[in-house]
Structures are given as C-alpha cells and as structure tokens.
Amino acid sequence: MSMLRRLDVTRPDHHPAYVVWELTLRCDQPCTHCGSRAGTQRPDELSTEEALDVVRQLREMRAREVVLIGGEAYLHPGFLDIIRALKEAGIRPGLTTGGRGMTEALARQVAEAGLYAASVSIDGLEPTHDLMRAAPGSFASATAALGFLSAAGVRVAVNTNFNRLNQADLEPLYEHLKGLGPRAWQLQITAPLGRAADRPALLLQPWDLLDLLPRIAALKQRAFADGITLMPGNNLGYFGPEEGILRSPGPDASDHWRGCMAGRYVMGIESNGAVKGCPSLQTAHYVGGNLRERPLRDLWDNAPPLAFTRTRTVEDLWGFCRTCPFASTCMAGCSFTAHALFGRPGNNPYCHYRARTLAKQGVRERLVPQAPAPGRPFDHGLFDLVVEPLDAPDPRPPTPRMLVKRLKWPEARTPQAGGPRTDPTG
Structure with a gap:
C-alpha cells in the first residue's frame, strides 16, 4: 500500500x-x-x-x-x-x-x-x-x-x-x-x-x-x-x-x-x-x-x-517537538500516535532523532500509563512521560503471555500531573 x-x-x-x-x-x-x-x-x-x-x-x-x-x-x-x-x-x-x-x-x-x-x-x-x-x-x-x-x-x-x-x-x-x-x-x-x-x-x-x-x-x-x-x-x-x-x-x-x-x-x-x-x-x-x-x-x-x-503551525507543537530542528517539516510525526499517548497531537516521543539526542545525554523517555481507555473503537488512554537514566532497569514483563495480558486498573484511578489532561475518556 x-x-x-x-x-x-x-x-x-x-x-x-x-x-x-x-x-x-x-x-x-x-x-x-x-x-x-x-x-x-x-x-x-x-x-x-x-x-x-x-x-x-x-x-x-x-x-x-x-x-x-x-x-x-x-x-x-x-x-x-x-x-x-x-x-x-x-x-x-x-x-x-x-x-x-x-x-x-x-x-x-x-x-x-x-x-x-x-x-x-x-x-x-x-x-x-x-x-x-x-x-x-x-x-x-x-x-x-x-x-x-x-x-x-x-x-x-x-x-x-x-x-x-x-x-x-x-x-x-x-x-x-x-x-x-x-x-x-x-x-x-x-x-x-x-x-x-x-x-x-x-x-x-x-x-x-x-x-x-x-x-x-x-x-x-x-x-x-x-x-x-x-x-x-x-x-x-x-x-x-x-x-x-x-x-x-x-x-x-x-x-x-x-x-x-x-x-x-x-x-x-x-x-x-x-x-x-x-x-x-x-x-x-x-x-x-x-x-x-x-x-x-x-x-x-x-x-x-x-x-x-x-492549518496548524509549529506554534501548535509542544514538548520536545516544539523546539526540534525538524519541527516545521515533521510536525511531530504521526498524529494519531501522539494523540493516543497524551490526548492531543503535537508531541511524539516515538522518534529516532529524539531518542538519539536524549541517549547522547545519557537519558531516555519512558511511557507510563496513567488513565485507561474507555473501551470504544479507536479510543485511547493517557500516558505520562518519565525521563530516566539510559541504563535504568527495564520494568516491563519478560514473557510473551504477560505482554498481551490486559492491564487491570485500580477503581477510580485519577491521572497524575505530567501530561496534558484533556478528555480522559478518549
């Protein structure tokens, strides 16, 4: 295609x-x-x-x-x-x-x-x-x-x-x-x-x-x-x-x-x-x-x-993407991926240039789930972005069946500060 x-x-x-x-x-x-x-x-x-x-x-x-x-x-x-x-x-x-x-x-x-x-x-x-x-x-x-x-x-x-x-x-x-x-x-x-x-x-x-x-x-x-x-x-x-x-x-x-x-x-x-x-x-x-x-x-x-x-411009970008040297061409990459993370487009950590730039500084970004998706077609949850040492332990489960297991959210989970908090229901 x-x-x-x-x-x-x-x-x-x-x-x-x-x-x-x-x-x-x-x-x-x-x-x-x-x-x-x-x-x-x-x-x-x-x-x-x-x-x-x-x-x-x-x-x-x-x-x-x-x-x-x-x-x-x-x-x-x-x-x-x-x-x-x-x-x-x-x-x-x-x-x-x-x-x-x-x-x-x-x-x-x-x-x-x-x-x-x-x-x-x-x-x-x-x-x-x-x-x-x-x-x-x-x-x-x-x-x-x-x-x-x-x-x-x-x-x-x-x-x-x-x-x-x-x-x-x-x-x-x-x-x-x-x-x-x-x-x-x-x-x-x-x-x-x-x-x-x-x-x-x-x-x-x-x-x-x-x-x-x-x-x-x-x-x-x-x-x-x-x-x-x-x-x-x-x-x-x-x-x-x-x-x-x-x-x-x-x-x-x-x-x-x-x-x-x-x-x-x-x-x-x-x-x-x-x-x-x-x-x-x-x-x-x-x-x-x-x-x-x-x-x-x-x-x-x-x-x-x-x-x-x-109609959007670089002024609509935020986070790392706002000041990136490729901002006017890239415009924060894939819009649906960025929105799926933070509830709005304009900042996308799934970027090779960005990951390399941070790695040269000895750090990396980790996505941490903060709010669940409501369960509708094309919905999303919300994530926070944590900056940590590049060699920090990987907290993800190692086995295949654990990777595809649904995350069980605590009841009445309230998103913490750190990312944009628009409509958490997607």
Whole structure:
C-alpha cells in the first residue's frame, strides 16, 4: 500500500487521493492489538446502496486509490459490488485483510471484480502471530491468503505491526515472507489505540527505536536486492541517520518524512459514514461529520477536524517537538500516535532523532500509563512521560503471555500531573 510514495505531497491542491474505507467493524479475529476493537458490526453501518453512492462521490473528488478495511471488509454483504463500482469509476481498489476467511474461491472472485492489490496482515512467525491475533491457525490462514490472492492475479503485499512481543521476529519473518512473493512489506509500530491501549506492556518504549530502526534500514537494503519494497509506516521514524534509506522507495536514499498526510491527501471513512482525515485517528476527536448528513466534498472542504494538518503551525507543537530542528517539516510525526499517548497531537516521543539526542545525554523517555481507555473503537488512554537514566532497569514483563495480558486498573484511578489532561475518556 505505497500509494502515498507516488504522490507529489508538496502541491497545495489538497484532495483525498488515498482513501481508507472501513466497510464493516465485523471481524473474524479478536486481535489483542486492534485499534478499532473490531468484532461486532456497528448497528448503523452503510448499506450497499449507500456505499455505491460514496463511490460516486469519491470519483467526483478525484480519489485515486481506495483501500477497503474492516473489521474484515469481505464480511460486508456488498463487498464485491463495491470493488466493481470502484474499478468502474476509475479508482484503484485495494484491500487490507487478516486473511482468515480468504479462500481460493473468494480470491478468484475479488480478482474478477477488479481488486488491484491486497495487503495481508502478518504480525510475526507462527507462535507470535497467533498469540497477537488470539486465533490459533491464523498464521497459516494469512500465509495461505497470500498464495490464493497472488495466484488469482492480485498484487500482494504484507503489513506488520511491531511491538515488544514480536520485535525479535523482524529478520526471520522477512526470510519467511520473501519466499511468498510479496511486492511490498509495510512496517509500523503498535500504538496504544483500542485494545492495544489495554495492554501497555505490549508497546515498544521510545528507546527501543535505537535498536529497531537501524535493523529495519539494514533489512530494507537487502529487500532492494530481492525485489521487495520495504516501507516504514507513518508512525515509524523520524530523521535518524537512516532516514533517507527508510523513506525512499528506491535505493537512492533521497526522501524523508514530510509530515502527517491526514486531511491533506488521505481520508478515512468509518462503516457508519463517519469521516475523518485518517482511518486511525481517534473517532471522538477527529470525525468531521457523517456522509449521511453532508456530502463528502463539503466535509473535506469545510469540516475543521479534517483540516487540522492543513492549518496548524509549529506554534501548535509542544514538548520536545516544539523546539526540534525538524519541527516545521515533521510536525511531530504521526498524529494519531501522539494523540493516543497524551490526548492531543503535537508531541511524539516515538522518534529516532529524539531518542538519539536524549541517549547522547545519557537519558531516555519512558511511557507510563496513567488513565485507561474507555473501551470504544479507536479510543485511547493517557500516558505520562518519565525521563530516566539510559541504563535504568527495564520494568516491563519478560514473557510473551504477560505482554498481551490486559492491564487491570485500580477503581477510580485519577491521572497524575505530567501530561496534558484533556478528555480522559478518549
């Protein structure tokens, strides 16, 4: 799913070239790290007829690629009709899937409907993946899905969420995936969104980037030779020594992070018609309206929550990011990740440059959970940020099953001072 790498993001004529559309929240896997807490469909999801009208509006807005997600998109009754409509509208249809229900027959059907590309979520080698997905056999299903889709003529890619549980799988997982023939592999880190917010021990700490990002950069150079495009997701970065290698689609290492694209070239649509600038942004804070009530064009042009990345300045940043030399370009990295930590964007400790700068001073930042997430799709808790010696003991539990265990909060927990305290319910 490397559409954004082919866009000229320096142009001022913002339009939703890349749209991620959640067709349904219904899902066939209870993943421990799911940001949308997918499982049961929303009570008011768009009908197939309504969805086809959305396709018409997206065509009028010059959308170039629409990636269908869930839950599991194939569980929506109009799934194949929507793919056909996108294809007929001249919009490139894509799919992101866990692959558990992707059969050989369904793969042929989506190919015949016009699906251009599919990215299958594989989050580690078999023991790790199945533990994260809380579904024994899901690794085998995802691997089979890659084969079914590729054989049907669909371009296949893989996406992986890295965290403390599976970070050791990085290199061996690449060797496994290489033999399955994906064109691309997108890597991101697990953010404390949805169910992952309930499992803070699962999360990487900011200092973990000091080890992880050089490994990814080295692996990317190997991937070039193997004909695989390895790209970091939007919440992996930023501006460390390997920045050019990590961000460039080719071996020339000439690109760099250009800021959050939410509401600039990216749009997210939830299954009930709620519209926001990125599919991962917190629903309670960033929905600009509902397409059942206002046309998509009106929402895109006039809803302030969709336009915040177009209008904000460095003055809106805070903490380390406010005075960073890369502030005006980076704008604090991934907005949904920062908000998931502190209840607002503008300060993001998951930054390679920042972690390196602090390490040179002999210190590191540690995220400490302070308030729980309320248990809704795309919700978040709150964290405090503690500065401590770089060689301080690591307080996180060492065993895999302890990492995916939900944190039990004391009753009536009151957040302590230290981070911004906006709406603690997300």
